[in-house]
Amino acid sequence: MLLTRLSAAAVVAAGLALPAFAQSMIDKPECIAPANPGGGFDLTCRIAQTGLQPHMSEPVQVTFMPGGIGAVAFNLFNTTRTDDGSAIVAFSTGSLLNIVTGKYGEFTEKDVRWLATAGADFGAVVVRADSKYESLSQLMDDFAADPGSVVLGAGGSVGSQDWMKGALLLKAAGASPMDMRYVAFDGGGDAIAALLGGSIEIYTGDVGEMVPHLESGQMRILAVLSPERLDEPFAEFPTAKEAGYDVEWTILRGFYMGGDVSDEDYQNWVDAFQAAYATEEFAAVQKEKGLLPLNMAGEELQASIEQRVQNLRDIAKEAGLIQ
Structure with a gap:
Protein backbone atom coordinates (compact mmCIF):
# COMPACT_ATOMS: atom_id res chain seq x y z
CA MET A 1 0.00 0.00 0.00
CA LEU A 2 1.12 3.56 -0.75
CA LEU A 3 1.04 4.94 2.78
CA THR A 4 2.69 1.90 4.31
CA ARG A 5 5.62 2.16 1.91
CA LEU A 6 6.00 5.91 2.31
CA SER A 7 5.80 5.70 6.09
CA ALA A 8 8.32 2.89 6.33
CA ALA A 9 10.78 4.66 4.06
CA ALA A 10 10.45 7.87 6.01
CA VAL A 11 10.98 6.10 9.33
CA VAL A 12 14.12 4.36 8.09
CA ALA A 13 15.53 7.56 6.62
CA ALA A 14 14.71 9.58 9.71
CA GLY A 15 16.14 6.94 12.01
CA LEU A 16 19.45 7.08 10.14
CA ALA A 17 19.48 10.86 10.22
CA LEU A 18 19.03 11.60 13.90
CA PRO A 19 18.11 9.83 17.15
CA ALA A 20 14.51 10.48 18.10
CA PHE A 21 15.51 11.91 21.49
CA ALA A 22 17.78 14.64 20.09
CA GLN A 23 16.58 18.23 20.24
CA SER A 24 17.25 21.00 17.74
CA MET A 25 18.39 24.29 19.26
CA ILE A 26 16.26 27.00 17.66
CA ASP A 27 15.69 30.33 19.37
CA LYS A 28 12.01 31.29 19.62
CA PRO A 29 10.74 28.93 16.89
CA GLU A 30 7.69 30.24 15.07
CA CYS A 31 5.29 28.76 12.54
CA ILE A 32 3.40 31.28 10.46
CA ALA A 33 -0.04 30.30 9.17
CA PRO A 34 -0.62 32.66 6.22
CA ALA A 35 -4.38 32.94 6.83
CA ASN A 36 -6.88 33.49 9.60
CA PRO A 37 -7.22 30.87 12.37
CA GLY A 38 -9.13 27.69 11.70
CA GLY A 39 -8.12 26.77 8.17
CA GLY A 40 -5.70 24.39 6.54
CA PHE A 41 -2.64 26.55 7.19
CA ASP A 42 -3.55 26.73 10.88
CA LEU A 43 -3.86 22.94 10.91
CA THR A 44 -0.46 22.61 9.24
CA CYS A 45 1.22 24.77 11.87
CA ARG A 46 -0.50 22.89 14.69
CA ILE A 47 1.10 19.69 13.42
CA ALA A 48 4.51 21.36 13.67
CA GLN A 49 3.69 22.79 17.08
CA THR A 50 2.59 19.46 18.56
CA GLY A 51 4.64 17.01 16.52
CA LEU A 52 7.98 18.78 16.97
CA GLN A 53 7.61 19.49 20.69
CA PRO A 54 9.81 16.58 21.89
CA HIS A 55 12.48 17.46 19.33
CA MET A 56 12.84 21.21 19.90
CA SER A 57 14.59 23.10 22.68
CA GLU A 58 11.64 25.51 22.84
CA PRO A 59 7.95 25.14 21.90
CA VAL A 60 6.87 26.33 18.46
CA GLN A 61 4.62 29.39 18.56
CA VAL A 62 1.88 29.76 15.94
CA THR A 63 1.15 33.19 14.48
CA PHE A 64 -1.23 34.26 11.72
CA MET A 65 -0.52 36.37 8.66
CA PRO A 66 -3.62 36.47 6.43
CA GLY A 67 -3.66 37.98 2.99
CA GLY A 68 -3.89 36.75 -0.57
CA ILE A 69 -4.20 33.07 0.40
CA GLY A 70 -0.52 33.09 1.36
CA ALA A 71 0.70 35.92 -0.88
CA VAL A 72 1.41 38.38 1.94
CA ALA A 73 3.59 35.89 3.83
CA PHE A 74 5.38 34.70 0.68
CA ASN A 75 6.27 38.26 -0.25
CA LEU A 76 7.41 39.09 3.30
CA PHE A 77 9.77 36.12 3.38
CA ASN A 78 11.16 37.19 0.03
CA THR A 79 11.83 40.76 1.16
CA THR A 80 12.32 41.61 4.85
CA ARG A 81 12.55 38.17 6.51
CA THR A 82 14.61 36.27 3.98
CA ASP A 83 17.22 35.17 6.58
CA ASP A 84 14.94 34.49 9.57
CA GLY A 85 16.22 31.16 10.88
CA SER A 86 13.57 30.90 13.59
CA ALA A 87 10.47 31.07 11.41
CA ILE A 88 8.80 28.59 9.09
CA VAL A 89 5.73 29.25 6.93
CA ALA A 90 2.94 26.80 6.12
CA PHE A 91 2.16 26.03 2.48
CA SER A 92 0.03 23.63 0.47
CA THR A 93 -0.25 22.42 -3.11
CA GLY A 94 -2.64 25.34 -3.56
CA SER A 95 0.24 27.67 -2.67
CA LEU A 96 2.37 26.08 -5.38
CA LEU A 97 -0.46 26.58 -7.86
CA ASN A 98 -0.67 30.26 -6.84
CA ILE A 99 3.05 30.63 -7.51
CA VAL A 100 2.67 29.02 -10.92
CA THR A 101 -0.26 31.23 -11.93
CA GLY A 102 1.45 34.42 -10.74
CA LYS A 103 -0.85 35.13 -7.80
CA TYR A 104 2.17 35.52 -5.50
CA GLY A 105 3.74 38.21 -7.67
CA GLU A 106 7.23 38.19 -9.09
CA PHE A 107 8.72 35.61 -6.73
CA THR A 108 8.93 31.95 -7.71
CA GLU A 109 9.46 28.57 -6.07
CA LYS A 110 13.22 29.13 -6.42
CA ASP A 111 13.23 32.11 -4.04
CA VAL A 112 12.53 30.22 -0.78
CA ARG A 113 13.93 27.11 0.91
CA TRP A 114 11.44 24.25 1.04
CA LEU A 115 11.81 22.65 4.45
CA ALA A 116 9.57 19.72 5.32
CA THR A 117 6.11 18.22 4.97
CA ALA A 118 3.37 17.98 7.57
CA GLY A 119 1.59 15.23 5.64
CA ALA A 120 -0.67 14.86 2.66
CA ASP A 121 -4.21 14.56 1.52
CA PHE A 122 -5.51 13.33 -1.81
CA SER A 226 -3.91 9.05 -5.27
CA PRO A 227 -1.13 7.23 -7.15
CA GLU A 228 -2.05 3.94 -5.47
CA ARG A 229 -4.91 2.70 -3.30
CA LEU A 230 -4.73 4.03 0.25
CA ASP A 231 -4.70 2.16 3.54
CA GLU A 232 -7.64 2.07 5.93
CA PRO A 233 -10.03 3.76 6.37
CA PHE A 234 -9.90 4.37 2.60
CA ALA A 235 -8.80 0.95 1.36
CA GLU A 236 -12.21 0.15 -0.15
CA PHE A 237 -12.14 3.12 -2.53
CA PRO A 238 -10.55 2.60 -5.98
CA THR A 239 -8.20 5.11 -7.53
CA ALA A 240 -8.94 6.86 -10.79
CA LYS A 241 -5.95 5.04 -12.25
CA GLU A 242 -7.52 1.69 -11.38
CA ALA A 243 -10.52 2.72 -13.45
CA GLY A 244 -8.20 3.47 -16.37
CA TYR A 245 -7.89 7.25 -16.02
CA ASP A 246 -4.49 8.81 -15.39
CA VAL A 247 -5.69 11.42 -12.92
CA GLU A 248 -3.83 12.12 -9.69
CA TRP A 249 -3.99 15.00 -7.21
CA THR A 250 -1.86 15.03 -4.08
CA ILE A 251 -2.49 17.86 -1.64
CA LEU A 252 0.86 18.37 0.00
CA ARG A 253 1.06 20.33 3.25
CA GLY A 254 4.35 21.56 4.58
CA PHE A 255 6.68 24.44 5.38
CA TYR A 256 9.20 26.75 3.74
CA MET A 257 11.79 29.25 5.01
CA GLY A 258 13.32 32.42 3.60
CA GLY A 259 15.80 31.96 0.78
CA ASP A 260 18.73 33.48 2.71
CA VAL A 261 18.40 31.32 5.82
CA SER A 262 21.76 29.84 6.82
CA ASP A 263 22.50 26.19 6.16
CA GLU A 264 22.90 25.65 9.90
CA ASP A 265 19.48 27.05 10.80
CA TYR A 266 17.85 25.21 7.93
CA GLN A 267 19.45 21.91 8.95
CA ASN A 268 18.36 22.36 12.57
CA TRP A 269 14.75 22.40 11.40
CA VAL A 270 15.32 19.49 8.99
CA ASP A 271 16.82 17.43 11.82
CA ALA A 272 13.83 18.14 14.06
CA PHE A 273 11.36 17.03 11.41
CA GLN A 274 13.32 13.89 10.53
CA ALA A 275 13.47 12.95 14.19
CA ALA A 276 9.71 13.49 14.51
CA TYR A 277 8.98 11.42 11.40
CA ALA A 278 10.62 8.42 13.07
CA THR A 279 8.08 8.36 15.91
CA GLU A 280 4.62 6.92 16.31
CA GLU A 281 3.64 10.11 18.10
CA PHE A 282 4.08 12.23 14.98
CA ALA A 283 2.01 9.77 12.94
CA ALA A 284 -0.71 10.03 15.58
CA VAL A 285 -0.71 13.83 15.30
CA GLN A 286 -1.04 13.58 11.51
CA LYS A 287 -3.97 11.18 11.83
CA GLU A 288 -5.68 13.34 14.46
CA LYS A 289 -5.44 16.36 12.14
CA GLY A 290 -6.83 14.42 9.17
CA LEU A 291 -3.60 14.12 7.18
CA LEU A 292 -1.97 11.02 5.75
CA PRO A 293 1.74 10.28 6.17
CA LEU A 294 3.88 11.65 3.36
CA ASN A 295 7.12 12.62 5.07
CA MET A 296 9.92 14.49 3.28
CA ALA A 297 12.45 17.04 4.49
CA GLY A 298 15.48 18.89 3.19
CA GLU A 299 16.87 18.04 -0.23
CA GLU A 300 14.27 15.32 -0.83
CA LEU A 301 11.44 17.83 -0.47
CA GLN A 302 13.30 20.47 -2.49
CA ALA A 303 13.58 18.07 -5.44
CA SER A 304 9.95 17.02 -5.06
CA ILE A 305 8.72 20.63 -5.06
CA GLU A 306 10.64 21.42 -8.24
CA GLN A 307 9.02 18.47 -10.01
CA ARG A 308 5.54 19.26 -8.64
CA VAL A 309 5.76 22.89 -9.75
CA GLN A 310 6.78 21.84 -13.25
CA ASN A 311 3.83 19.44 -13.40
CA LEU A 312 1.50 22.20 -12.24
CA ARG A 313 2.85 24.54 -14.92
CA ASP A 314 2.14 21.93 -17.56
CA ILE A 315 -1.40 21.39 -16.26
CA ALA A 316 -2.08 25.14 -15.96
CA LYS A 317 -1.01 25.67 -19.57
CA GLU A 318 -3.24 22.86 -20.79
CA ALA A 319 -6.16 24.32 -18.84
CA GLY A 320 -5.58 27.78 -20.32
CA LEU A 321 -4.68 29.40 -16.98
CA ILE A 322 -1.27 30.60 -18.13
CA GLN A 323 0.48 31.06 -21.48
Missing part, protein backbone atom coordinates in the same frame (compact mmCIF):
# COMPACT_ATOMS: atom_id res chain seq x y z
CA GLY A 123 -8.27 14.50 -4.08
CA ALA A 124 -11.55 12.60 -4.15
CA VAL A 125 -14.53 12.43 -6.49
CA VAL A 126 -17.56 12.52 -4.22
CA VAL A 127 -21.29 12.04 -4.87
CA ARG A 128 -24.42 11.76 -2.76
CA ALA A 129 -25.25 8.30 -1.47
CA ASP A 130 -28.27 8.15 -3.80
CA SER A 131 -26.41 9.44 -6.88
CA LYS A 132 -27.05 7.80 -10.24
CA TYR A 133 -23.29 7.44 -10.58
CA GLU A 134 -22.16 4.10 -9.20
CA SER A 135 -18.67 4.25 -10.65
CA LEU A 136 -16.16 6.75 -11.99
CA SER A 137 -16.47 5.22 -15.46
CA GLN A 138 -20.15 6.19 -15.62
CA LEU A 139 -19.28 9.77 -14.75
CA MET A 140 -16.46 9.88 -17.27
CA ASP A 141 -18.79 8.60 -19.99
CA ASP A 142 -21.08 11.58 -19.35
CA PHE A 143 -18.10 13.94 -19.39
CA ALA A 144 -17.06 12.52 -22.76
CA ALA A 145 -20.55 12.72 -24.26
CA ASP A 146 -21.67 16.08 -22.86
CA PRO A 147 -19.46 17.72 -20.21
CA GLY A 148 -22.01 20.47 -19.66
CA SER A 149 -24.58 17.96 -18.48
CA VAL A 150 -22.77 17.42 -15.15
CA VAL A 151 -22.53 20.10 -12.45
CA LEU A 152 -19.41 20.06 -10.30
CA GLY A 153 -18.65 22.21 -7.30
CA ALA A 154 -16.00 22.74 -4.62
CA GLY A 155 -14.56 25.26 -2.20
CA GLY A 156 -12.37 27.17 -4.62
CA SER A 157 -12.61 29.54 -7.55
CA VAL A 158 -11.83 28.83 -11.19
CA GLY A 159 -8.14 28.00 -11.37
CA SER A 160 -7.98 26.72 -7.78
CA GLN A 161 -6.76 23.24 -6.97
CA ASP A 162 -10.34 21.97 -6.53
CA TRP A 163 -11.18 23.33 -9.97
CA MET A 164 -8.02 21.68 -11.31
CA LYS A 165 -9.22 18.26 -10.14
CA GLY A 166 -12.35 18.67 -12.24
CA ALA A 167 -10.30 19.96 -15.19
CA LEU A 168 -8.06 16.90 -15.05
CA LEU A 169 -11.08 14.59 -15.00
CA LEU A 170 -12.58 16.23 -18.09
CA LYS A 171 -9.26 16.12 -19.89
CA ALA A 172 -8.89 12.40 -19.12
CA ALA A 173 -12.39 11.85 -20.53
CA GLY A 174 -11.39 13.57 -23.77
CA ALA A 175 -13.33 16.76 -23.06
CA SER A 176 -12.13 20.35 -22.70
CA PRO A 177 -11.78 21.75 -19.17
CA MET A 178 -13.26 24.97 -20.56
CA ASP A 179 -16.59 23.16 -21.00
CA MET A 180 -16.86 22.23 -17.33
CA ARG A 181 -19.90 23.43 -15.39
CA TYR A 182 -18.26 24.40 -12.13
CA VAL A 183 -19.81 26.15 -9.11
CA ALA A 184 -17.38 27.86 -6.73
CA PHE A 185 -18.10 27.98 -3.00
CA ASP A 186 -16.38 29.78 -0.12
CA GLY A 187 -15.24 26.51 1.40
CA GLY A 188 -15.61 22.77 1.45
CA GLY A 189 -18.42 22.91 3.99
CA ASP A 190 -20.59 25.02 1.69
CA ALA A 191 -19.84 22.74 -1.25
CA ILE A 192 -20.80 19.64 0.73
CA ALA A 193 -24.06 21.30 1.77
CA ALA A 194 -24.75 22.04 -1.91
CA LEU A 195 -24.03 18.43 -2.84
CA LEU A 196 -26.38 17.12 -0.19
CA GLY A 197 -28.99 19.68 -1.20
CA GLY A 198 -28.82 18.68 -4.87
CA SER A 199 -27.40 21.96 -6.23
CA ILE A 200 -24.35 20.13 -7.57
CA GLU A 201 -23.84 16.50 -8.57
CA ILE A 202 -20.10 16.06 -8.05
CA TYR A 203 -17.87 17.38 -5.29
CA THR A 204 -14.16 17.44 -6.07
CA GLY A 205 -12.94 17.44 -2.49
CA ASP A 206 -10.20 15.80 -0.44
CA VAL A 207 -10.33 12.29 0.98
CA GLY A 208 -9.15 13.27 4.48
CA GLU A 209 -12.08 15.60 5.07
CA MET A 210 -14.59 12.90 4.12
CA VAL A 211 -14.21 10.60 7.15
CA PRO A 212 -17.07 12.00 9.28
CA HIS A 213 -19.34 12.40 6.26
CA LEU A 214 -18.79 8.86 5.05
CA GLU A 215 -19.65 7.53 8.48
CA SER A 216 -23.01 9.28 8.23
CA GLY A 217 -23.82 7.37 5.04
CA GLN A 218 -24.86 10.50 3.14
CA MET A 219 -22.06 10.47 0.56
CA ARG A 220 -19.95 8.08 -1.47
CA ILE A 221 -16.46 8.30 -2.94
CA LEU A 222 -16.34 7.24 -6.58
CA ALA A 223 -12.55 7.46 -6.77
CA VAL A 224 -9.52 8.70 -4.88
CA LEU A 225 -6.95 10.71 -6.85
